[in-house]
Amino acid sequence: MKIYTKRELCEKWAVSDRTIDRMRVPRGPLRWLRIGGGVRFTQEHVDEYEANTGAALHLKELEKERARETARGGPSGLAMLEAGRRGANSRGN
Numbered sequence: 001m002k003i004y005t006k007r008e009l010c011e012k013w014a015v016s017d018r019t020i021d022r023m024r025v026p027r028g029p030l031r032w033l034r035i036g037g038g039v040r041f042t043q044e045h046v047d048e049y050e051a052n053t054g055a056a057l058h059l060k061e062l063e064k065e066r067a068r069e070t071a072r073g074g075p076s077g078l079a080m081l082e083a084g085r086r087g088a089n090s091r092g093n
Helices: 006-013 017-023 043-053 055-072 077-090
Strands: 003-005 033-035 038-042
Touching: 003 006, 003 043, 006 017, 006 038, 038 043, 043 055
Parallel strands: none
Antiparallel strands: 003 038, 033 038
């Protein structure tokens, strides 16, 4: 069974770690586990969330956009945004 970290879900869904925090139960619909002091998500949790929220449709569109940009050989606006966000996080912003 696949176990995701919060960072892995951020990358998978192209959202910030704060967004993942807001999505977690009890406030949001995303179930999670605490393992070794860290937050983890099972594949079942991810599948359940995607099925119940329609996130799977968004993810398919995101994957198509990434594939189109890769085929063109340039970064998408989304890729540039993600790179900027990663850079800001590494600077402590």
